[in-house]
Amino acid sequence: MHYQDVLEACEQTLKELKTDYLDLYLIHWPNRIVAIEETMKAMKKLLDDGLIRNIGVSNFTINHLKDALKTKVKIVANQVEFHPYLYQEKLLEFCRQNGIAIIAYSPLGRGNILKDDVLVRIARKHNKTTAQVCLRWLYQKGIAAIPKSSSVERLKENIDIFDFSLDQKDVKEIDGLNRNIRFVNPVFSDFDY
Numbered sequence: 001m002h003y004q005d006v007l008e009a010c011e012q013t014l015k016e017l018k019t020d021y022l023d024l025y026l027i028h029w030p031n032r033i034v035a036i037e038e039t040m041k042a043m044k045k046l047l048d049d050g051l052i053r054n055i056g057v058s059n060f061t062i063n064h065l066k067d068a069l070k071t072k073v074k075i076v077a078n079q080v081e082f083h084p085y086l087y088q089e090k091l092l093e094f095c096r097q098n099g100i101a102i103i104a105y106s107p108l109g110r111g112n113i114l115k116d117d118v119l120v121r122i123a124r125k126h127n128k129t130t131a132q133v134c135l136r137w138l139y140q141k142g143i144a145a146i147p148k149s150s151s152v153e154r155l156k157e158n159i160d161i162f163d164f165s166l167d168q169k170d171v172k173e174i175d176g177l178n179r180n181i182r183f184v185n186p187v188f189s190d191f192d193y
């Protein structure tokens with residue numbers, strides 16, 4: 001997160017990916033030890049030098065975003081855990097107001113929410129799977145999702161969400177499943193900020 005470290009980490013990544021620029025480069029976690037101004041200055045330098053096309057962040061709360069936005073450097077995306085059991089409505093609204101896209105990681109709650117009764121019922125109604133219902137719920141909110149699967153069949157299933165649509169009642173029910181449960185919460189996370 002220090003100025004020089006950010007520049008070097010990006011150079012290393014470009015080398016490993018055998019490319020000369022990245023479309024989107026993210027700050028993976030906020031870090032209270034290094035001032036965000038210093039990190040954003042390095043991200044801006046990468047942007048100005050053409051090594052990255054867009055700056056994003058990850059695991060940032062509204063307060064982290066407010067601090068980062070004070071630097072006036074454009075942030076295009078915030079990649080956060082987001083699924084029906086962690087419906088971060090206030091963060092979504094703040095991001096919308098500030099032109100920041102939400103990218104939902106663990107959009108299936110790491111597989112832990114797929115047997116939920118409400119999701120099962122809604123999935124049956126549409127002849128889809130509960131994973132597809134979770135992904136469609138995100139899509140209809142304008143949220144990008146990055147589900148992970150090691151199976152080709154499930155990868156196909158996860159992209160096959162464009163032939164149905166959740167109605168208002170479905171969406172309201174899924175919104176109501178929120179339990180503020182995080183499946184990704186390492187010791188260094190700063191979600192209380």
Ligand SMILES: NC(=O)c1ccc[n+]([C@@H]2O[C@H](COP(=O)([O-])OP(=O)(O)OC[C@H]3O[C@@H](n4cnc5c(N)ncnc54)[C@H](OP(=O)(O)O)[C@@H]3O)[C@@H](O)[C@H]2O)c1
Nearest residue numbers: 058105106107108109110111131146147148149150151154
């Ligand atoms: N920015 C960050 O700090 C951060 C943190 C965590 C994760 N991420 C990223 O987010 C991405 C996804 O998150 P995640 O892996 O934590 O959780 P996830 O995508 O919500 O869930 C993955 C789990 O769900 C299973 N699964 C996938 N599709 C399924 C389907 N259609 N039906 C049933 N089970 C299905 C997978 O098993 P199979 O593989 O067996 O299909 C795997 O166990 C990853 O690429 C990861 O790099 C980012």
